[in-house]
Amino acid sequence: MKIGVMGHGPIVEKCLDAISKVSGSQAIAIYNRPRSAKEGEAIAKKYHVEKTYTDFDQFLNDAEIDTVYIALPNSLHYEYALKVLNAGKNAIVEKPFTSTVEETDHLIQVAKEKKKFLFEAITTxxxxxxxxxxxxxxxxxxxxxxxxxxxxxxxxxxxxxxxxxxxxxxxxxxxxxxxxxxxxxxxxxxxxxxxxxxxxxxxxxxxxxxxxxxxxxxxxxxxxxxxxxxxxxxxxxxxxxxxxxxxxxxxxxxxxxxxxxxxxxxxxxxxxxxxxxxxxxYEFESFTKVVNEQDYDTCYKWLGHTRSxxxxxxxxxxxxxxxxxxxxx
Missing domain, CATH: 3.30.360.10 (Dihydrodipicolinate Reductase; domain 2)
Structure with missing residues (x-):
């Protein structure tokens, strides 16, 4: 997986550290809003991430990125996961997955229609x-x-x-x-x-x-x-x-x-x-394996659990x- 990461802060740093330890995954870009650009650049430098973005459309249009990890405020998970899926990329959504079941159902529907992988980043x-x-x-x-x-x-x-x-x-x-x-x-x-x-x-x-x-x-x-x-x-x-x-x-x-x-x-x-x-x-090892093996059945099984x-x-x-x-x- 070539991963673009959205957000900054402790969970993003822990995520980047985890990705660096998983064979078959690499964080290649970080996106943050302009007001958080300095934080994003500092994290990118610390974890040797090559590219930083403050323009979301440019980030989403980066052809090298195939998967986006979304670590934004809870209420924004649905909106940005939908944008990521519609852009033809896989999405890893930090917990809690969405605010409502209706939002979850729509994301699952879109992921299946677009044949993209969709995961909740939940360690347990x-x-x-x-x-x-x-x-x-x-x-x-x-x-x-x-x-x-x-x-x-x-x-x-x-x-x-x-x-x-x-x-x-x-x-x-x-x-x-x-x-x-x-x-x-x-x-x-x-x-x-x-x-x-x-x-x-x-x-x-x-x-x-x-x-x-x-x-x-x-x-x-x-x-x-x-x-x-x-x-x-x-x-x-x-x-x-x-x-x-x-x-x-x-x-x-x-x-x-x-x-x-x-x-x-x-x-x-x-x-x-x-x-x-x-x-x-452990969760990034699981996601990487499923994506590399194109194992949609396991992905959908996990999404069923997430929906529950x-x-x-x-x-x-x-x-x-x-x-x-x-x-x-």
Missing amino acids: CHLPNVKALKEYIQEIGELSLVQTNYSQYSSRYDIFKNGETPNIFNPQFSGGAIMDINIYNIHFIVSLFGEPESVSYFPKKAENGIDTAGIAVLQYPNLACSAVGAKDSESSGFAYVQGRNGTLKINSPVNESRELIVTIGKDSKTINLQQSDNHLV VVQVVEKARKFAGIVFPADLK
């Missing part, structure tokens, strides 16, 4: 330790509960409390805790069990209606799963899958899943199949009365 589903956990599900017997927690104090929360509204705490940009951080937990749960029978969400809301923390409950037949996410407080991250015969524990937030502890009866063992210190490497997650999050927001502009279109 591609991590070897999560794949290992799935293999042990049957061994822990009849399931009882699933608990997940990813809580990380946002550096922008103080600014928000002082009266400013950064994108991540702004409904206009499809921000909030469930979209930014708890979505990893929801991806984890849905990857294990598919779409739930019912979804509820109990958030802590700010005055502007955005959720700064919250608990989502995904109800399956005879199984309740909780997804806890907060951007206004800190906690150790984890995932527990409890069964009659034992437990499976991810000993970190699921977006990294740094190790898996398998406990069956009195026996316990720790598994770590992840060698890279950059957990984004978008639907769960949309149901959770509606349950809690969290409304985005995209809901009103």
Whole structure:
């Protein structure tokens, strides 16, 4: 893949580092708006990216780019992914994929019509330790509960409390805790069990209606799963899958899943199949393999999972009365 990257900041730097470690992928260009040109140039220099753009049309018309990674504010994912697909390029869209299921469905339709690859950049589903956990599900017997927690104090929360509204705490940009951080937990749960029978969400809301923390409950037949996410407080991250015969524990937030502890009866063992210190490497390895092998079936399978997650999050927001502009279109 010859990748053009949109955006700047920590996630873009981590992405560029990951791409540099994946055979068959190369970042060849970075696009930023003119006001962020200096940031884009500095990142390009740091990661040895040859070209920088501040004109989006020029960036999109670069014939050398076959895939575009979109790391823009949440509310812009749909608009720019659509432009990328219509320009005849593959799109990798940073999580959360879109604001609504309707937007997701349209992007999938266009990707299929244009025979282009479309991916959500979500680490959880591609991590070897999560794949290992799935293999042990049957061994822990009849399931009882699933608990997940990813809580990380946002550096922008103080600014928000002082009266400013950064994108991540702004409904206009499809921000909030469930979209930014708890979505990893929801991806984890849905990857294990598919779409739930019912979804509820109990958030802590700010005055502007955005959720700064919250608990989502995904109800399956005879199984309740909780997804806890907060951007206004800190906690150790984890995932527990409890069964009659034992437990499976991810000993970190699921977006990294740094190790898996398998406990069956009195026996316990720790598994770590992840060698890279950059957990984004695994998703870019997956994307590169699928594109190089022209494996549309796997791409569409992943998109089906993404759609399920978008639907769960949309149901959770509606349950809690969290409304985005995209809901009103």
